[in-house]
Amino acid sequence: MIELKGIEKSFGSLKVLNNVSCVFETGKVNFIIGKSGEGKSVLTKCMVGLMPVNAGTITYDGENFINVSRVEKKKILNNIGMLFQGAALFDSMTVGENIQFPMKMFTPMTKKEMDKRTDEILEQVGLSGKSSLFPSELSGGMKKRTGLARAIALNPKYLFVDEPNSGLDPLTSIKIDGLVREITDRYNMTTIVISHDMNSVIEIADTIQFMSKGEFAWSGDRHSILKSNHPLLNEFVFASQFMREIKDKFR
Amino acid sequence: MPIFKSVGTYSALMGHVFSKPEKTRVYFPLIVKEMDKIGLQSVGIVSLLVLFMGGVVAIQTASNIDSGWIPRWTIGFTTRQSIILEFSSTVVCLIISGKVGSNIASEIGTMRISDQIDALDIMGINSASFLILPKIIAAVIILPFLVVLAMFVGVVGGGAIAILSGAVSYNDFEYGAQYAFRAYDIFYSVIKTVFFAFLMSSISAYHGYYTHGGALEVGQSSTRAVVYSIVMIMIANFLLTQLLLL
Numbered sequence: 001m002i003e004l005k006g007i008e009k010s011f012g013s014l015k016v017l018n019n020v021s022c023v024f025e026t027g028k029v030n031f032i033i034g035k036s037g038e039g040k041s042v043l044t045k046c047m048v049g050l051m052p053v054n055a056g057t058i059t060y061d062g063e064n065f066i067n068v069s070r071v072e073k074k075k076i077l078n079n080i081g082m083l084f085q086g087a088a089l090f091d092s093m094t095v096g097e098n099i100q101f102p103m104k105m106f107t108p109m110t111k112k113e114m115d116k117r118t119d120e121i122l123e124q125v126g127l128s129g130k131s132s133l134f135p136s137e138l139s140g141g142m143k144k145r146t147g148l149a150r151a152i153a154l155n156p157k158y159l160f161v162d163e164p165n166s167g168l169d170p171l172t173s174i175k176i177d178g179l180v181r182e183i184t185d186r187y188n189m190t191t192i193v194i195s196h197d198m199n200s201v202i203e204i205a206d207t208i209q210f211m212s213k214g215e216f217a218w219s220g221d222r223h224s225i226l227k228s229n230h231p232l233l234n235e236f237v238f239a240s241q242f243m244r245e246i247k248d249k250f251r
Numbered sequence: 252m253p254i255f256k257s258v259g260t261y262s263a264l265m266g267h268v269f270s271k272p273e274k275t276r277v278y279f280p281l282i283v284k285e286m287d288k289i290g291l292q293s294v295g296i297v298s299l300l301v302l303f304m305g306g307v308v309a310i311q312t313a314s315n316i317d318s319g320w321i322p323r324w325t326i327g328f329t330t331r332q333s334i335i336l337e338f339s340s341t342v343v344c345l346i347i348s349g350k351v352g353s354n355i356a357s358e359i360g361t362m363r364i365s366d367q368i369d370a371l372d373i374m375g376i377n378s379a380s381f382l383i384l385p386k387i388i389a390a391v392i393i394l395p396f397l398v399v400l401a402m403f404v405g406v407v408g409g410g411a412i413a414i415l416s417g418a419v420s421y422n423d424f425e426y427g428a429q430y431a432f433r434a435y436d437i438f439y440s441v442i443k444t445v446f447f448a449f450l451m452s453s454i455s456a457y458h459g460y461y462t463h464g465g466a467l468e469v470g471q472s473s474t475r476a477v478v479y480s481i482v483m484i485m486i487a488n489f490l491l492t493q494l495l496l497l
Contacts, residue, residue, distance in 0.1 A: 048373050077375035088366035102374050105273055160373075 007056035018214040034211035081151030085163040087143040089135040096131035121149045141172035159191040267379035281385035290393030301401040305409020313418035326419045327427025334405035340440040344447035348480040352455035356476035359459030360469040383456040390452035
Protein backbone atom coordinates (compact mmCIF):
# COMPACT_ATOMS: atom_id res chain seq x y z
CA MET A 1 0.00 0.00 0.00
CA ILE A 2 1.26 3.45 -0.89
CA GLU A 3 -0.11 6.44 0.96
CA LEU A 4 0.27 10.07 -0.07
CA LYS A 5 -0.60 12.83 2.36
CA GLY A 6 -0.68 16.51 1.42
CA ILE A 7 1.94 16.31 -1.33
CA GLU A 8 2.94 19.69 -2.66
CA LYS A 9 5.46 20.52 -5.34
CA SER A 10 6.34 23.83 -6.94
CA PHE A 11 8.83 24.98 -9.54
CA GLY A 12 9.55 28.56 -8.54
CA SER A 13 6.19 30.30 -8.35
CA LEU A 14 4.45 27.59 -10.37
CA LYS A 15 2.56 25.16 -8.13
CA VAL A 16 2.39 21.78 -9.88
CA LEU A 17 1.05 19.57 -7.09
CA ASN A 18 -1.40 20.97 -4.59
CA ASN A 19 -2.21 19.00 -1.44
CA VAL A 20 -2.38 15.59 -3.16
CA SER A 21 -3.57 12.83 -0.84
CA CYS A 22 -4.49 9.29 -1.76
CA VAL A 23 -4.09 5.60 -0.91
CA PHE A 24 -3.01 3.10 -3.57
CA GLU A 25 -3.99 -0.35 -2.41
CA THR A 26 -2.03 -3.58 -2.61
CA GLY A 27 -3.00 -6.13 -5.25
CA LYS A 28 -4.79 -3.52 -7.33
CA VAL A 29 -4.07 -1.78 -10.60
CA ASN A 30 -4.37 1.90 -9.67
CA PHE A 31 -4.63 4.36 -12.55
CA ILE A 32 -3.71 8.03 -12.52
CA ILE A 33 -5.27 9.74 -15.50
CA GLY A 34 -5.49 13.32 -16.67
CA LYS A 35 -4.60 15.74 -19.43
CA SER A 36 -0.96 16.44 -20.29
CA GLY A 37 0.68 18.99 -18.02
CA GLU A 38 -1.63 18.40 -15.04
CA GLY A 39 1.13 16.98 -12.80
CA LYS A 40 0.91 13.20 -13.29
CA SER A 41 4.56 12.74 -14.24
CA VAL A 42 5.77 15.11 -11.53
CA LEU A 43 3.73 13.19 -8.95
CA THR A 44 5.21 9.90 -10.15
CA LYS A 45 8.74 11.31 -10.03
CA CYS A 46 8.10 12.51 -6.48
CA MET A 47 6.73 9.09 -5.52
CA VAL A 48 9.83 7.24 -6.74
CA GLY A 49 12.28 9.78 -5.32
CA LEU A 50 13.45 11.35 -8.57
CA MET A 51 12.17 14.74 -7.40
CA PRO A 52 11.96 16.11 -3.86
CA VAL A 53 8.56 17.27 -2.61
CA ASN A 54 8.01 20.66 -0.97
CA ALA A 55 5.55 19.30 1.58
CA GLY A 56 3.67 16.15 2.50
CA THR A 57 4.51 12.54 3.22
CA ILE A 58 4.77 9.37 1.15
CA THR A 59 4.71 6.02 2.90
CA TYR A 60 5.28 2.56 1.44
CA ASP A 61 3.51 0.00 3.64
CA GLY A 62 3.87 2.38 6.56
CA GLU A 63 7.54 3.15 5.91
CA ASN A 64 8.29 6.82 5.38
CA PHE A 65 9.94 7.67 2.06
CA ILE A 66 10.45 11.43 2.55
CA ASN A 67 13.41 12.90 4.44
CA VAL A 68 14.93 9.52 5.25
CA SER A 69 18.56 8.43 4.99
CA ARG A 70 19.96 7.11 1.69
CA VAL A 71 20.12 3.60 3.12
CA GLU A 72 16.46 3.61 4.17
CA LYS A 73 15.41 5.10 0.84
CA LYS A 74 17.42 2.45 -1.01
CA LYS A 75 15.63 -0.28 0.95
CA ILE A 76 12.30 0.98 -0.38
CA LEU A 77 13.66 1.60 -3.89
CA ASN A 78 14.79 -2.02 -4.06
CA ASN A 79 11.10 -2.92 -3.83
CA ILE A 80 10.07 -0.60 -6.65
CA GLY A 81 9.98 -1.59 -10.30
CA MET A 82 9.24 0.91 -13.03
CA LEU A 83 8.36 0.63 -16.69
CA PHE A 84 9.16 3.92 -18.41
CA GLN A 85 7.27 5.38 -21.33
CA GLY A 86 10.21 4.70 -23.67
CA ALA A 87 11.16 1.50 -21.75
CA ALA A 88 14.58 3.08 -20.83
CA LEU A 89 16.48 -0.09 -21.66
CA PHE A 90 20.26 0.09 -21.43
CA ASP A 91 21.37 0.29 -25.06
CA SER A 92 24.73 -1.37 -24.49
CA MET A 93 23.17 -4.48 -22.94
CA THR A 94 21.19 -7.33 -24.47
CA VAL A 95 17.64 -8.14 -23.38
CA GLY A 96 19.00 -10.79 -21.00
CA GLU A 97 21.64 -8.48 -19.56
CA ASN A 98 19.04 -5.74 -19.03
CA ILE A 99 16.88 -8.14 -17.02
CA GLN A 100 19.86 -9.53 -15.09
CA PHE A 101 21.25 -6.09 -14.27
CA PRO A 102 19.25 -5.54 -11.03
CA MET A 103 19.95 -9.15 -10.01
CA LYS A 104 23.69 -8.57 -10.50
CA MET A 105 23.61 -5.33 -8.52
CA PHE A 106 21.46 -6.39 -5.58
CA THR A 107 21.48 -10.15 -5.15
CA PRO A 108 24.11 -12.80 -4.52
CA MET A 109 22.60 -14.97 -7.31
CA THR A 110 24.94 -17.13 -9.39
CA LYS A 111 25.07 -16.88 -13.20
CA LYS A 112 23.04 -20.08 -13.47
CA GLU A 113 20.35 -18.82 -11.11
CA MET A 114 20.16 -15.50 -12.95
CA ASP A 115 19.85 -17.27 -16.32
CA LYS A 116 17.04 -19.43 -14.93
CA ARG A 117 15.17 -16.44 -13.52
CA THR A 118 15.67 -14.52 -16.78
CA ASP A 119 14.21 -17.38 -18.81
CA GLU A 120 11.21 -17.54 -16.46
CA ILE A 121 10.50 -13.83 -16.76
CA LEU A 122 11.04 -13.79 -20.51
CA GLU A 123 8.55 -16.61 -20.89
CA GLN A 124 6.08 -14.73 -18.72
CA VAL A 125 6.27 -11.60 -20.90
CA GLY A 126 6.24 -13.62 -24.11
CA LEU A 127 9.84 -13.02 -25.14
CA SER A 128 11.32 -16.51 -24.85
CA GLY A 129 14.45 -16.90 -26.95
CA LYS A 130 15.00 -13.15 -27.34
CA SER A 131 17.57 -12.92 -24.57
CA SER A 132 20.52 -12.19 -26.87
CA LEU A 133 18.89 -9.36 -28.84
CA PHE A 134 19.89 -5.73 -28.30
CA PRO A 135 17.24 -3.03 -27.65
CA SER A 136 17.89 -1.58 -31.11
CA GLU A 137 16.72 -4.88 -32.61
CA LEU A 138 13.35 -4.84 -30.76
CA SER A 139 9.97 -3.46 -31.77
CA GLY A 140 8.16 -0.93 -29.53
CA GLY A 141 6.02 -3.63 -27.93
CA MET A 142 9.01 -5.90 -27.33
CA LYS A 143 10.88 -3.02 -25.70
CA LYS A 144 7.95 -2.42 -23.33
CA ARG A 145 7.79 -6.10 -22.48
CA THR A 146 11.55 -6.17 -21.83
CA GLY A 147 11.17 -3.06 -19.65
CA LEU A 148 8.40 -4.79 -17.75
CA ALA A 149 10.54 -7.91 -17.39
CA ARG A 150 13.40 -5.83 -15.95
CA ALA A 151 10.98 -4.03 -13.63
CA ILE A 152 9.77 -7.30 -12.08
CA ALA A 153 13.15 -9.07 -12.05
CA LEU A 154 13.52 -8.68 -8.28
CA ASN A 155 9.84 -9.35 -7.47
CA PRO A 156 9.14 -5.79 -6.37
CA LYS A 157 6.20 -4.93 -4.13
CA TYR A 158 5.39 -1.76 -6.06
CA LEU A 159 5.19 -1.39 -9.82
CA PHE A 160 5.03 1.97 -11.61
CA VAL A 161 4.01 1.94 -15.24
CA ASP A 162 4.29 5.17 -17.22
CA GLU A 163 2.17 5.36 -20.38
CA PRO A 164 2.41 1.63 -21.15
CA ASN A 165 0.59 1.89 -24.47
CA SER A 166 2.02 5.02 -26.03
CA GLY A 167 3.16 4.35 -29.56
CA LEU A 168 1.74 0.83 -29.66
CA ASP A 169 -0.94 -0.66 -31.90
CA PRO A 170 -4.27 -1.63 -30.21
CA LEU A 171 -3.53 -5.37 -30.15
CA THR A 172 -0.08 -4.93 -28.61
CA SER A 173 -1.60 -2.45 -26.14
CA ILE A 174 -4.12 -5.06 -25.02
CA LYS A 175 -1.27 -7.57 -24.55
CA ILE A 176 0.72 -5.11 -22.43
CA ASP A 177 -2.41 -4.29 -20.38
CA GLY A 178 -2.97 -8.02 -19.88
CA LEU A 179 0.60 -8.44 -18.68
CA VAL A 180 0.30 -5.59 -16.19
CA ARG A 181 -2.92 -7.15 -14.83
CA GLU A 182 -1.43 -10.65 -14.69
CA ILE A 183 1.78 -9.52 -12.97
CA THR A 184 -0.14 -7.47 -10.41
CA ASP A 185 -2.36 -10.44 -9.55
CA ARG A 186 0.41 -13.04 -9.56
CA TYR A 187 2.83 -11.10 -7.32
CA ASN A 188 0.16 -9.19 -5.34
CA MET A 189 1.79 -5.89 -6.21
CA THR A 190 0.69 -2.32 -5.70
CA THR A 191 0.62 -1.19 -9.31
CA ILE A 192 0.31 2.42 -10.39
CA VAL A 193 -0.30 3.16 -14.04
CA ILE A 194 -0.06 6.65 -15.50
CA SER A 195 -2.03 6.74 -18.70
CA HIS A 196 -4.11 8.72 -21.19
CA ASP A 197 -5.45 5.57 -22.76
CA MET A 198 -9.12 5.09 -21.86
CA ASN A 199 -9.12 1.58 -23.37
CA SER A 200 -6.55 0.53 -20.75
CA VAL A 201 -8.52 2.24 -18.01
CA ILE A 202 -11.73 0.42 -18.92
CA GLU A 203 -9.83 -2.85 -19.45
CA ILE A 204 -7.73 -3.23 -16.29
CA ALA A 205 -8.19 -0.37 -13.81
CA ASP A 206 -9.29 -1.25 -10.28
CA THR A 207 -9.09 2.31 -8.99
CA ILE A 208 -8.83 5.56 -10.92
CA GLN A 209 -7.57 8.96 -9.81
CA PHE A 210 -8.30 11.82 -12.18
CA MET A 211 -5.75 14.59 -11.92
CA SER A 212 -6.54 18.17 -12.78
CA LYS A 213 -4.50 21.30 -12.00
CA GLY A 214 -2.22 19.42 -9.63
CA GLU A 215 -5.00 17.84 -7.57
CA PHE A 216 -6.95 14.62 -7.60
CA ALA A 217 -10.26 16.02 -8.85
CA TRP A 218 -12.13 12.71 -8.95
CA SER A 219 -11.59 9.15 -7.79
CA GLY A 220 -13.50 6.00 -8.50
CA ASP A 221 -13.36 2.80 -10.48
CA ARG A 222 -13.83 1.78 -14.10
CA HIS A 223 -17.56 1.30 -13.65
CA SER A 224 -18.26 4.64 -12.02
CA ILE A 225 -16.10 6.61 -14.45
CA LEU A 226 -18.64 6.15 -17.23
CA LYS A 227 -21.48 7.34 -15.03
CA SER A 228 -19.74 10.32 -13.48
CA ASN A 229 -21.09 13.82 -13.96
CA HIS A 230 -17.82 15.51 -13.14
CA PRO A 231 -17.47 18.07 -15.96
CA LEU A 232 -13.66 17.98 -16.26
CA LEU A 233 -13.59 14.19 -16.10
CA ASN A 234 -16.31 13.93 -18.74
CA GLU A 235 -14.45 16.35 -20.96
CA PHE A 236 -11.34 14.12 -20.69
CA VAL A 237 -12.98 10.68 -20.89
CA PHE A 238 -15.46 11.50 -23.61
CA ALA A 239 -13.16 13.71 -25.62
CA SER A 240 -13.76 11.91 -28.91
CA GLN A 241 -17.02 11.67 -30.86
CA PHE A 242 -16.75 7.90 -30.61
CA MET A 243 -16.61 7.96 -26.82
CA ARG A 244 -19.49 10.46 -26.65
CA GLU A 245 -21.62 8.06 -28.72
CA ILE A 246 -20.69 5.20 -26.38
CA LYS A 247 -21.71 7.36 -23.42
CA ASP A 248 -25.06 8.12 -24.98
CA LYS A 249 -25.70 4.43 -25.66
CA PHE A 250 -24.49 3.48 -22.21
CA ARG A 251 -27.00 5.84 -20.63
CA MET B 252 26.54 33.87 -11.04
CA PRO B 253 26.23 30.85 -13.34
CA ILE B 254 29.93 29.94 -12.99
CA PHE B 255 29.59 29.49 -9.20
CA LYS B 256 26.44 27.41 -9.74
CA SER B 257 28.31 25.21 -12.23
CA VAL B 258 31.30 24.79 -9.91
CA GLY B 259 28.93 23.91 -7.05
CA THR B 260 26.98 21.41 -9.14
CA TYR B 261 30.20 19.88 -10.47
CA SER B 262 31.59 19.54 -6.93
CA ALA B 263 28.36 17.97 -5.68
CA LEU B 264 28.40 15.54 -8.61
CA MET B 265 31.99 14.56 -7.82
CA GLY B 266 30.87 13.97 -4.22
CA HIS B 267 28.31 11.45 -5.50
CA VAL B 268 30.81 9.93 -7.95
CA PHE B 269 33.35 9.21 -5.22
CA SER B 270 30.85 7.97 -2.64
CA LYS B 271 30.88 4.27 -1.76
CA PRO B 272 29.88 2.15 -4.78
CA GLU B 273 27.04 -0.42 -4.55
CA LYS B 274 29.01 -3.49 -5.56
CA THR B 275 32.71 -2.94 -6.17
CA ARG B 276 33.25 -6.06 -8.26
CA VAL B 277 30.72 -4.87 -10.85
CA TYR B 278 33.00 -1.89 -11.50
CA PHE B 279 36.12 -3.83 -12.60
CA PRO B 280 34.80 -5.02 -15.98
CA LEU B 281 33.43 -1.52 -16.58
CA ILE B 282 36.84 0.04 -15.89
CA VAL B 283 38.55 -2.41 -18.24
CA LYS B 284 35.96 -1.66 -20.94
CA GLU B 285 36.47 2.07 -20.52
CA MET B 286 40.27 1.67 -20.63
CA ASP B 287 39.85 -0.02 -23.98
CA LYS B 288 37.52 2.72 -25.26
CA ILE B 289 39.52 5.67 -23.93
CA GLY B 290 43.06 4.36 -24.34
CA LEU B 291 43.53 1.43 -26.67
CA GLN B 292 41.10 2.70 -29.28
CA SER B 293 43.02 5.98 -29.36
CA VAL B 294 46.48 4.46 -29.91
CA GLY B 295 46.27 4.72 -33.71
CA ILE B 296 45.15 8.33 -33.96
CA VAL B 297 47.51 9.51 -31.21
CA SER B 298 50.53 7.72 -32.76
CA LEU B 299 49.79 9.14 -36.18
CA LEU B 300 49.37 12.72 -34.97
CA VAL B 301 52.39 12.63 -32.69
CA LEU B 302 54.55 11.08 -35.41
CA PHE B 303 53.92 14.04 -37.71
CA MET B 304 54.13 16.52 -34.85
CA GLY B 305 57.63 15.20 -34.06
CA GLY B 306 58.58 15.49 -37.73
CA VAL B 307 57.28 19.08 -37.96
CA VAL B 308 59.10 20.18 -34.79
CA ALA B 309 62.37 18.67 -36.08
CA ILE B 310 62.07 20.22 -39.54
CA GLN B 311 60.97 23.64 -38.22
CA THR B 312 63.88 23.68 -35.78
CA ALA B 313 66.26 22.73 -38.60
CA SER B 314 64.91 25.47 -40.84
CA ASN B 315 65.35 28.07 -38.09
CA ILE B 316 68.98 27.26 -37.36
CA ASP B 317 70.86 29.60 -39.64
CA SER B 318 73.73 30.45 -37.38
CA GLY B 319 76.87 28.31 -37.52
CA TRP B 320 77.23 28.90 -33.78
CA ILE B 321 74.24 26.67 -33.04
CA PRO B 322 75.12 22.98 -33.43
CA ARG B 323 72.88 20.73 -35.59
CA TRP B 324 72.28 18.34 -32.70
CA THR B 325 70.05 21.08 -31.23
CA ILE B 326 67.38 19.70 -33.58
CA GLY B 327 67.32 16.35 -31.70
CA PHE B 328 67.42 18.12 -28.34
CA THR B 329 64.57 20.50 -29.21
CA THR B 330 62.44 17.75 -30.67
CA ARG B 331 62.86 15.58 -27.58
CA GLN B 332 62.15 18.40 -25.13
CA SER B 333 59.12 19.67 -27.06
CA ILE B 334 57.63 16.23 -27.39
CA ILE B 335 58.27 15.09 -23.82
CA LEU B 336 57.42 18.33 -22.02
CA GLU B 337 54.43 19.55 -23.97
CA PHE B 338 53.28 17.72 -27.07
CA SER B 339 52.98 14.24 -25.60
CA SER B 340 50.93 15.27 -22.57
CA THR B 341 49.05 18.48 -23.35
CA VAL B 342 48.45 18.02 -27.05
CA VAL B 343 47.59 14.32 -26.69
CA CYS B 344 45.11 15.16 -23.93
CA LEU B 345 43.58 17.87 -26.11
CA ILE B 346 43.19 15.31 -28.90
CA ILE B 347 41.63 12.84 -26.45
CA SER B 348 39.28 15.56 -25.16
CA GLY B 349 37.95 15.99 -28.67
CA LYS B 350 37.64 12.28 -29.35
CA VAL B 351 36.76 10.74 -25.99
CA GLY B 352 35.32 13.76 -24.14
CA SER B 353 32.58 14.28 -26.70
CA ASN B 354 31.89 10.55 -26.67
CA ILE B 355 31.54 10.49 -22.86
CA ALA B 356 29.21 13.53 -22.86
CA SER B 357 27.00 12.25 -25.65
CA GLU B 358 26.82 8.71 -24.20
CA ILE B 359 25.76 9.91 -20.74
CA GLY B 360 23.58 12.68 -22.22
CA THR B 361 21.69 10.17 -24.35
CA MET B 362 21.19 7.99 -21.28
CA ARG B 363 19.79 11.01 -19.46
CA ILE B 364 17.25 12.02 -22.11
CA SER B 365 16.10 8.43 -22.65
CA ASP B 366 15.40 7.93 -18.89
CA GLN B 367 18.15 5.32 -18.50
CA ILE B 368 19.74 7.34 -15.67
CA ASP B 369 16.33 7.65 -13.96
CA ALA B 370 15.98 3.87 -14.32
CA LEU B 371 19.29 3.40 -12.46
CA ASP B 372 18.24 5.85 -9.74
CA ILE B 373 14.90 4.12 -9.22
CA MET B 374 16.69 0.79 -8.82
CA GLY B 375 18.54 2.41 -5.93
CA ILE B 376 21.83 2.61 -7.81
CA ASN B 377 24.07 5.66 -7.44
CA SER B 378 23.91 6.52 -11.14
CA ALA B 379 26.63 9.18 -10.94
CA SER B 380 29.11 6.74 -9.44
CA PHE B 381 28.07 3.83 -11.65
CA LEU B 382 28.37 5.78 -14.90
CA ILE B 383 31.17 8.25 -14.22
CA LEU B 384 33.62 6.62 -11.79
CA PRO B 385 34.76 3.85 -14.18
CA LYS B 386 35.43 6.46 -16.88
CA ILE B 387 37.50 8.66 -14.55
CA ILE B 388 39.51 5.72 -13.16
CA ALA B 389 40.08 4.30 -16.64
CA ALA B 390 41.23 7.66 -18.04
CA VAL B 391 43.57 8.33 -15.11
CA ILE B 392 45.14 4.87 -15.46
CA ILE B 393 45.40 4.51 -19.24
CA LEU B 394 46.25 8.02 -20.46
CA PRO B 395 49.73 8.13 -18.86
CA PHE B 396 50.60 4.95 -20.82
CA LEU B 397 49.28 6.56 -23.98
CA VAL B 398 51.39 9.63 -23.30
CA VAL B 399 54.57 7.59 -22.77
CA LEU B 400 53.86 5.83 -26.05
CA ALA B 401 53.35 9.24 -27.67
CA MET B 402 56.75 10.38 -26.33
CA PHE B 403 58.45 7.39 -27.93
CA VAL B 404 56.63 7.68 -31.25
CA GLY B 405 57.08 11.46 -31.36
CA VAL B 406 60.82 11.48 -30.75
CA VAL B 407 61.70 8.37 -32.81
CA GLY B 408 59.24 9.13 -35.60
CA GLY B 409 60.13 12.82 -35.65
CA GLY B 410 63.80 11.94 -35.84
CA ALA B 411 63.17 9.46 -38.66
CA ILE B 412 61.23 12.06 -40.67
CA ALA B 413 63.91 14.72 -40.09
CA ILE B 414 66.73 12.33 -41.03
CA LEU B 415 64.93 11.00 -44.14
CA SER B 416 64.16 14.54 -45.28
CA GLY B 417 67.86 15.43 -44.93
CA ALA B 418 67.29 18.09 -42.28
CA VAL B 419 69.76 16.48 -39.87
CA SER B 420 72.15 13.55 -39.79
CA TYR B 421 71.47 10.43 -37.72
CA ASN B 422 74.46 11.04 -35.45
CA ASP B 423 73.51 14.66 -34.75
CA PHE B 424 69.90 13.79 -34.00
CA GLU B 425 70.86 10.87 -31.75
CA TYR B 426 73.35 12.99 -29.82
CA GLY B 427 70.86 15.81 -29.39
CA ALA B 428 68.05 13.47 -28.40
CA GLN B 429 70.22 12.10 -25.56
CA TYR B 430 71.82 15.38 -24.52
CA ALA B 431 71.12 16.55 -20.92
CA PHE B 432 68.25 14.09 -20.54
CA ARG B 433 66.34 14.35 -17.25
CA ALA B 434 64.00 11.53 -16.21
CA TYR B 435 62.09 14.15 -14.19
CA ASP B 436 60.75 15.60 -17.46
CA ILE B 437 58.91 12.35 -18.12
CA PHE B 438 57.60 12.32 -14.55
CA TYR B 439 56.43 15.94 -15.00
CA SER B 440 54.59 15.03 -18.16
CA VAL B 441 52.95 11.96 -16.62
CA ILE B 442 51.81 13.93 -13.57
CA LYS B 443 50.26 16.54 -15.84
CA THR B 444 48.52 13.77 -17.78
CA VAL B 445 46.93 12.36 -14.62
CA PHE B 446 45.40 15.78 -13.87
CA PHE B 447 44.34 16.30 -17.48
CA ALA B 448 42.75 12.83 -17.60
CA PHE B 449 40.71 13.59 -14.49
CA LEU B 450 39.61 16.99 -15.79
CA MET B 451 38.74 15.72 -19.26
CA SER B 452 36.72 12.72 -18.10
CA SER B 453 34.94 14.41 -15.20
CA ILE B 454 34.06 17.64 -17.06
CA SER B 455 32.74 15.67 -20.05
CA ALA B 456 30.72 13.39 -17.77
CA TYR B 457 29.34 16.42 -15.90
CA HIS B 458 28.06 17.98 -19.11
CA GLY B 459 26.50 14.69 -20.19
CA TYR B 460 24.93 13.99 -16.80
CA TYR B 461 23.13 17.34 -16.65
CA THR B 462 21.79 17.25 -20.20
CA HIS B 463 18.11 18.20 -20.47
CA GLY B 464 15.93 18.09 -23.52
CA GLY B 465 16.51 16.04 -26.65
CA ALA B 466 19.00 15.21 -29.37
CA LEU B 467 19.87 18.87 -29.96
CA GLU B 468 20.84 19.34 -26.31
CA VAL B 469 22.97 16.18 -26.37
CA GLY B 470 24.97 17.73 -29.23
CA GLN B 471 25.29 21.00 -27.31
CA SER B 472 26.45 19.15 -24.18
CA SER B 473 29.01 17.31 -26.24
CA THR B 474 30.39 20.55 -27.67
CA ARG B 475 30.44 22.21 -24.24
CA ALA B 476 32.24 19.17 -22.80
CA VAL B 477 35.06 19.51 -25.34
CA VAL B 478 35.35 23.31 -25.03
CA TYR B 479 35.38 23.35 -21.21
CA SER B 480 37.75 20.36 -21.04
CA ILE B 481 40.22 22.11 -23.35
CA VAL B 482 40.03 25.40 -21.42
CA MET B 483 40.50 23.64 -18.07
CA ILE B 484 43.37 21.54 -19.42
CA MET B 485 45.17 24.69 -20.60
CA ILE B 486 44.65 26.45 -17.24
CA ALA B 487 45.81 23.34 -15.36
CA ASN B 488 48.79 23.06 -17.70
CA PHE B 489 49.89 26.57 -16.76
CA LEU B 490 49.41 25.99 -13.01
CA LEU B 491 51.12 22.59 -12.99
CA THR B 492 54.04 23.89 -15.01
CA GLN B 493 54.49 26.71 -12.47
CA LEU B 494 54.35 24.19 -9.64
CA LEU B 495 56.51 21.45 -11.10
CA LEU B 496 59.11 23.21 -13.24
CA LEU B 497 59.87 26.43 -11.39
